[in-house]
Amino acid sequence: MKRNEIKIDMDDIQVIFGDDIEYFNSTLNNVYCTNCGGSYDKTIVNYTAYLNNLNDIVLKGECKTCSGKVGRYLETGESKERFPAADHVRIIKKNFKKI
Numbered sequence: 627m628k629r630n631e632i633k634i635d636m637d638d639i640q641v642i643f644g645d646d647i648e649y650f651n652s653t654l655n656n657v658y659c660t661n662c663g664g665s666y667d668k669t670i671v672n673y674t675a676y677l678n679n680l681n682d683i684v685l686k687g688e689c690k691t692c693s694g695k696v697g698r699y700l701e702t703g704e705s706k707e708r709f710p711a712a713d714h715v716r717i718i719k720k721n722f723k724k725i
Contacts, residue, residue, distance in 0.1 A: 631676035631684060632719045639675060639683065642702055642711045653698060654685075661694035670696050677719070678703075681712035 643650045659668040673687025681703030689696045702708040 630679040632716060634675045634677050634683070634715060634719065636675075638677070638715045638719070641715055642683065642708050644707075644711065646707075650700070653700060657689070657696050657698050659689040659692060659694055659696050661692045662689060668696065670698055673698075677712060677716055680704075681709055681716060683712075 639650055640647055654673075655669045656666050657668045657670045658666045662668055669690040670685055670687045671690045673685045676684045676686070678684055680701075683700040683702050685698040685700070687696060687698075688694065702712045
């Protein structure tokens with residue numbers, strides 16, 4: 627985890643995506659693995675989710691096919707619909723961490 631990243635969980639992701647949570651789920655099956663090569667059709671598993679300083683979601687995990695390291699970057703911070711929710715999650719997580 628980078629210094630400017632905040633670890634988030636599936637509940638936080640649900641808040642950020644709201645009714646569009648199926649979009650998030652579909653991105654899990656749209657990952658490129660350098661070990662497997664080919665197209666963006668691999669699945670990320672055993673991932674940890676982070677919110678970066680731009681309010682984008684960063685997933686770090688393993689390729690389901692070969693167990694190699696893979697990542698996925700979701701630009702939620704650039705979305706007019708998702709930015710406020712991502713910012714809210716960021717504020718709550720930062721304040722909760724201090725308690």
